[in-house]
Amino acid sequence: MRLKYFVFMLLVAVMPSVRGQDNPPETQIKTGSPFNQSKFVPDISMIVDFSYVSRDLDNTQFSMLSLPGLHAPIETSQGDEGSNAHRGFNLNYGEMSLYSIVDPYFDLFAVLHFAPEHAGLEEAYITTRKLPYGFQVKAGKFLSGIGRMNEQHEHYLDFAERPLVLNAFFGDEGLNELGARITWVAPTDLYLMLSAEILTGENEASFGTSGFSDQNGIVNISESEGPNLLVGYMRSSFDIEDAAVLFGISYAHGKTRMDENFSAPDGEGTALDASTDILAGNLTVKYIVDAIRYVSFQSEYMYRSTEGSFYNRDTSFTVEMYALEKQQAGFYSQLVAKLGFRWRAGIRYDLLNLNNVLIENANQSFPKNLARYSAMVEYNPTEFSRLRLQLNHDRSKYIHTSGGLMYKPYTEVILQLNIAIGAHGAHSF
Amino acid sequence: MKMLCFVLTCIFSTQGVFSERLQVVTTYPYIANIVEKIGADRVRVIPLARGDYNPHVIIPKPSYIAKLRRADLLIINGGQLEIGWLPPILKQANNANIQPEEKGFLDLSMCVHLIDIPTSVSREQGDVHPEGNPHFSLDPDNILIIAKTIADKLCELDPESASFYHANNAEFARVWEQKMKEWKDKMESIKGIKVVEYHKIYDYFLRRFGLVIAGTVEPLPGIPPTSKHIGEVERLIERDKILFILQDVYNPQDASEYLSKRLGVKMIVLPHDVGAVKEADGIISLFDEMVRRMTQ
Numbered sequence: 001m002r003l004k005y006f007v008f009m010l011l012v013a014v015m016p017s018v019r020g021q022d023n024p025p026e027t028q029i030k031t032g033s034p035f036n037q038s039k040f041v042p043d044i045s046m047i048v049d050f051s052y053v054s055r056d057l058d059n060t061q062f063s064m065l066s067l068p069g070l071h072a073p074i075e076t077s078q079g080d081e082g083s084n085a086h087r088g089f090n091l092n093y094g095e096m097s098l099y100s101i102v103d104p105y106f107d108l109f110a111v112l113h114f115a116p117e118h119a120g121l122e123e124a125y126i127t128t129r130k131l132p133y134g135f136q137v138k139a140g141k142f143l144s145g146i147g148r149m150n151e152q153h154e155h156y157l158d159f160a161e162r163p164l165v166l167n168a169f170f171g172d173e174g175l176n177e178l179g180a181r182i183t184w185v186a187p188t189d190l191y192l193m194l195s196a197e198i199l200t201g202e203n204e205a206s207f208g209t210s211g212f213s214d215q216n217g218i219v220n221i222s223e224s225e226g227p228n229l230l231v232g233y234m235r236s237s238f239d240i241e242d243a244a245v246l247f248g249i250s251y252a253h254g255k256t257r258m259d260e261n262f263s264a265p266d267g268e269g270t271a272l273d274a275s276t277d278i279l280a281g282n283l284t285v286k287y288i289v290d291a292i293r294y295v296s297f298q299s300e301y302m303y304r305s306t307e308g309s310f311y312n313r314d315t316s317f318t319v320e321m322y323a324l325e326k327q328q329a330g331f332y333s334q335l336v337a338k339l340g341f342r343w344r345a346g347i348r349y350d351l352l353n354l355n356n357v358l359i360e361n362a363n364q365s366f367p368k369n370l371a372r373y374s375a376m377v378e379y380n381p382t383e384f385s386r387l388r389l390q391l392n393h394d395r396s397k398y399i400h401t402s403g404g405l406m407y408k409p410y411t412e413v414i415l416q417l418n419i420a421i422g423a424h425g426a427h428s429f
Numbered sequence: 430m431k432m433l434c435f436v437l438t439c440i441f442s443t444q445g446v447f448s449e450r451l452q453v454v455t456t457y458p459y460i461a462n463i464v465e466k467i468g469a470d471r472v473r474v475i476p477l478a479r480g481d482y483n484p485h486v487i488i489p490k491p492s493y494i495a496k497l498r499r500a501d502l503l504i505i506n507g508g509q510l511e512i513g514w515l516p517p518i519l520k521q522a523n524n525a526n527i528q529p530e531e532k533g534f535l536d537l538s539m540c541v542h543l544i545d546i547p548t549s550v551s552r553e554q555g556d557v558h559p560e561g562n563p564h565f566s567l568d569p570d571n572i573l574i575i576a577k578t579i580a581d582k583l584c585e586l587d588p589e590s591a592s593f594y595h596a597n598n599a600e601f602a603r604v605w606e607q608k609m610k611e612w613k614d615k616m617e618s619i620k621g622i623k624v625v626e627y628h629k630i631y632d633y634f635l636r637r638f639g640l641v642i643a644g645t646v647e648p649l650p651g652i653p654p655t656s657k658h659i660g661e662v663e664r665l666i667e668r669d670k671i672l673f674i675l676q677d678v679y680n681p682q683d684a685s686e687y688l689s690k691r692l693g694v695k696m697i698v699l700p701h702d703v704g705a706v707k708e709a710d711g712i713i714s715l716f717d718e719m720v721r722r723m724t725q
Contacts, residue, residue: 104530107520130525134498185523191495193521237491244490286490291482291679341653341681382651383513384552421552428517429491 042100042108045424047155049092053084055412065397068405069357069366070168070328071205082172083154083161084414091116095155099425105129111153122176134185144175145183145195146231146250147300148282156427158298158336159374160390160414164350165302165330169278171205175252178202179227191237201229201254206278206304212259212271212311218319219311221257221273229254243287246429252278256306262313274308274324286429294338301331303354310359322359329354330370344378352396367405370396388416451587454500454527456511457484458703459566460537460575462712464504467580467597471590475500480704483679485556485651487514497522500533502586504579507538508563532586538563540578541571544632555649567701568633569609569716576601608713612720613638619672619724625662625694626675627685630701634719643669646676646684654684666692673697673723678705697722 055062062085083092094114102108106126113122125140143151149166161167166174179199186192201207201224211223233250256276261269282300289295310324330353336346355368376390395409453474455461461476468474475496478487484506497503497519505511519528526533543561550559565571580598584591616638624635627646635642644665648658665671666688674696676685682698689696699719700709709715 127520129528131523132525134523136523183523185494185498185521187499189495191491193494235491237495239490239492244488244492246491286488288488292681294488382552382556426489426513426516428521429489 042098043423045097045422047095047420050417051090052415057410064399068398136183139180141178147280150174163332193235195233197231198227199229206276207254208258210257210259212262214319224255246284248282250280269313271311274306276306279303296336299333303329325358327356342380346376348374372396384420386418390414452500453502455504460504462703466601480702489514489518494518494522500527502533503527504535507536508560509558510563535582541565556651564630568637615720615724623669624673675699
């Protein structure tokens with residue numbers, strides 16, 4: 001009895017496979033590695049920027065230009081020379097960006113910046129995907145959201161270089177810091193975004209963390225460890241018919257500690273121990289004319305105030321300390337229009353209108369009202385390639401000579417080619 | 430302190446701001462109109478882009494972020510039509526409920542069959558969509574599928590009103606099927622004719638009514654016409670006895686006008702979305718107007 005039952009069960013089990021033989025199922029044989037992860041490759045893009053520069057100033061003089069009291073000459077500043085540094089051809093940079101969703105909770109974004117001689121991790125940060133109540137956190141190394149243009153990548157700028165005031169206050173690479181940011185978007189009809197950033201504050205143009213001491217131990221300022229810089233900003237926007245109006249205010253407060261050869265065993269040196277505040281406002285009005293054309297006005301004003309102690313050490317190790325005070329400000333205004341399917345044109349005015357540097361309450365009489373005039377025309381064959389012709393007339397720069405400051409206005413023409421390949425994310429407003 | 434007061438006011442005022450109605454944001458106006466038909470007064474629907482602009486290159490105004498921030502549901506066309514403008518503002522909206530893969534996100538391209546899926550993609554081919562032609566909403570049969578998909582999604586998010594949404598969808602489908610008969614009858618007179626279009630945006634519409642697409646005025650998707658290509662289109666129009674050039678409302682019209690004047694072919698400006706022309710003020714009148722312009 002048990003055997004019969006077993007045989008019956010066996011038949012039942014075998015039957016489908018026997019029937020299957022009449023009509024063999026179509027099996028698809030998949031080849032390739034069973035561990036293939038190519039579907040998880042992040043979005044990768046590469047942007048390359050070339051230019052041809054014509055300038056009525058030779059390369060050596062150009063590398064010595066500075067904004068007195070504001071920005072050091074290119075040759076003494078850290079990092080690469082910056083874009084368009086040479087007459088003739090320039091390979092300005094290559095920028096590789098990687099983006100992917102990490103998991104249900106985070107996104108990761110990284111930008112590798114390549115200069116002809118070296119490479120660096122320009123940005124690398126995560127953002128949260130699922131925080132409730134309109135919050136989002138960003139953490140890692142990223143461009144601060146202070147003002148309007150600081151956060152934008154170089155290839156997205158409307159002109160070949162950043163405005164003078166951003167350059168003077170944050171250097172050629174912008175305020176790019178290690179830290180964390182929290183943003184909150186209000187659940188209102190009016191767009192309102194509030195943000196706070198806590199950053200290391202290593203930016204050498206306005207902040208800095210270096211400690212310093214002299215050999216005799218008269219001055220001993222420790223390195224400022226931990227977050228040194230706080231940034232807060234709000235942005236709001238509304239539409240008037242076909243015009244979008246975006247405005248914002250930003251505030252930054254941080255420590256400024258710099259050591260320029262002060263702790264060195266020989267030579268002369270200076271050092272700075274101060275605190276810096278930056279207050280900034282920005283306004284953008286973009287009027288959409290029709291399906292193709294628009295006109296966009298954008299302006300940013302920034303005011304910087306630094307207060308603290310300035311140290312000077314001579315070769316015989318005599319140290320002197322002075323009270324230092326700086327009030328500096330500047331703005332840019334630009335008008336850019338998309339004129340046709342492939343054409344854009346724009347003009348920009350840069351001005352550093354305030355440049356008070358007081359040592360022991362004595363104004364150092366650095367030049368102010370430093371201006372630059374720019375105009376550009378762009379031809380964009382597609383959204384992935386751009387050819388731009390820009391004219392700059394710069395009346396803001398000086399050269400330090402043995403006889404003091406020498407005013408050095410110049411004019412340059414830049415023909416810029418900017419190319420993007422790969423999967424590059426869309427840009428925001 | 431003033432800032433803090435302002436923030437607190439904003440937080441507490443949200444209770445008044447959030448209405449009980451479901452907040453639906455759509456990328457394009459045609460989707461908004463279908464949502465209105467099904468959701469009626471139980472939803473509040475806001476379209477982002479304007480119907481008379483190029484759907485590929487919408488300027489992502491910051492005011493859109495505020496709209497996305499408060500949405501319970503975001504409905505997109507998909508098929509990568511929004512890839513050039515939606516991702517950054519969706520990210521900046523800080524609204525976890527409407528991110529892709531969440532319940533409050535609906536990609537309509539997932540519910541319809543896309544045509545012209547390229548076997549290989551390269552940007553040499555212009556602004557090519559790897560997932561197929563994304564202008565599927567101009568196939569009137571797809572509208573029924575889209576309406577049903579939207580109704581199902583509204584039921585999922587607001588189950589209490591499920592019977593209301595289903596009834597509205599059934600009524601919409603009834604009206605739509607009647608309209609389909611009317612449009613098919615009218616379009617019968619031009620069935621089988623060959624046309625040229627500026628951009629490959631009317632393919633679904635033309636295929637549904639049995640028209641033949643002989644070529645495009647732009648040499649490649651998103652690339653404006655060159656004189657060499659216009660010469661080729663001229664020869665094509667003469668050889669294939671093309672009767673119509675179909676022009677959208679947002680691209681430059683000079684090339685189509687030139688061909689029309691030179692060769693005596695009729696240029697028809699066709700709406701592609703609700704609001705593209707003033708007669709197309711809803712999803713039904715959009716197709717009414719397309720059929721009227723094609724057949725008059």
